[in-house]
Amino acid sequence: MDLTSIEAVERPEGDAAIAARMGCFGDGDAWLAGGTWLFSEPQPQLRRLIDLAAAGWPPISADAEGLSIAATCTIAELDRFEAPGTWQASHLIGKCCRAFLASFKIWNVATVGGNLCMSLPAGPMISLTTALDGLCEILGPSGSSRKVPALDFVHGPLENALEPGEILRGVYIPAASLMRPAAFRRISLSPMGRTGALVIGTRAPDGGFDLTVTGATRRPVRVAFSYAPGLTALRAMIDVAIPPDLWHDDIHGRPEWRRHMVMQFAAEIVAELSEGAA
Ligand SMILES: Cc1cc2nc3c(=O)[nH]c(=O)nc-3n(C[C@H](O)[C@H](O)[C@H](O)COP(=O)(O)OP(=O)(O)OC[C@H]3O[C@@H](n4cnc5c(N)ncnc54)[C@H](O)[C@@H]3O)c2cc1C
Structure with missing residues (x-):
């Protein structure tokens, strides 16, 4: 939709120009990425959009240490990434891109950073980066840079x-996490609906299990085990990690249903990853 209150759209080129805009960022300003959310509803409080598209950040780069994904990387670019064969968890990339139920037109412009910054429970890039121990890099107006685990980025x-x-x-994902065996489960209330619950499990070389719950909860939740838990312990740990008011409640699913699906998916994932270890 047209944003009728906008008086200026700026497109700074390169880091120095972006840093200059950060220095004068104020009320009525917003960073513009793909614009798929910004242009989807009225934004009467906004006067200026500062487009990050010309930042010039390489969308994806990979080396032996891990994977760097720029905030401006689109869902389509991420989906096209071909991971090294040793990165067993890399199937999560395509699965999380597909959890973003939108047309190719949205995929071609919506960005990984925009998805994280929206911080919606159903954010599939949040699912991916939290499950794989991603580290978010945040730039500040004073020229500062700080790093925040993806698990702590969404509140x-x-x-x-x-x-x-x-x-x-951007977000950095360590190769050690990408090398873990991983399992993915997701459900929505309708075949083309938004995610109601999404659980990703990874198995560590020492036999530990990490379960990351998104979609079903108001923010991402990690439940970690040093062993393959039995059903009773698994359910008890999830209930401790996710108190009743942390289950998300909206048109895409009631809290009781989301909790039920997370319990089911967690049990399936532990069984799947245990089988792989045997
Ligand atoms: C058909 C359709 C389906 C969708 N499905 C989903 C879905 O399944 N799950 C979901 O979570 N969302 C969904 N969305 C919402 C939205 O499109 C996505 O969250 C998308 O990833 C937002 O990315 P963007 O690049 O378009 O962000 P924009 O719309 O450009 O920006 C979103 C917000 O983030 C801020 N922002 C963007 N990038 C940065 C940055 N690097 N640093 C600081 N702030 C930044 C902007 O200022 C703005 O407030 C959907 C939207 C549509 C239209």
Whole structure:
């Protein structure tokens, strides 16, 4: 839709020009990435959009240490990435891209950073980066840069670790996490619906299991085990990690159903990853 209150759209080129905009970022300003959310509803409080598209950040780079994904990397670019064969968890990339139920037109412009910054429970890039121990790089107006684990970046729906004027520069995923065996489960209330529950499990070389719950909860939740838990212990640990008011409640699913699906998926994932280990 047209955003009728906008008086200026700026497209700074390169880091120095972006840093200059950060220095004068104020009320009425917003960073513009793919615009798939910004242009999807009225934004009467906004006067200026500062487009990150010309930042010039390489969308994806991989080396032996891990994977760097720029905030401006689109869902389509991420989906095209071909991971090294040793990165057993890399099937999660395509699965999380597909959890973003939108047309190719949205995939071609929506960005990984925009998805994290929206901080919606159903954010599939949040699912991917939290499950794989991603580290978010945040740039500040004073030229500062700080790193925040993806698990701590999202605080709740539309709430995150960004201070006014800060930019999410990108997410780094360590190769050690990408090398783990991983399992994925997701459900929505309708075949083309938004995610109601998404659980990813990874198995560590020492036999530990990490389960990361998104979609079903107001923010991402990690439940870690040093062994393959039995059903009773698994359910008890999930209930401790996710108190009743942390289950998300909206049109895409009631809390009781989301909890039920997470319990089911967690049990399936532990069984699947244990089988792989045997
Ligand atoms: C058909 C359709 C389906 C969708 N499905 C989903 C879905 O399944 N799950 C979901 O979570 N969302 C969904 N969305 C919402 C939205 O499109 C996505 O969250 C998308 O990833 C947002 O990315 P964007 O690049 O378009 O962000 P934009 O719309 O450009 O920006 C979103 C917000 O993030 C801020 N922002 C963007 N990048 C940065 C940055 N690098 N640093 C600081 N702030 C930044 C912007 O200022 C703005 O407030 C859907 C939207 C549509 C239209």
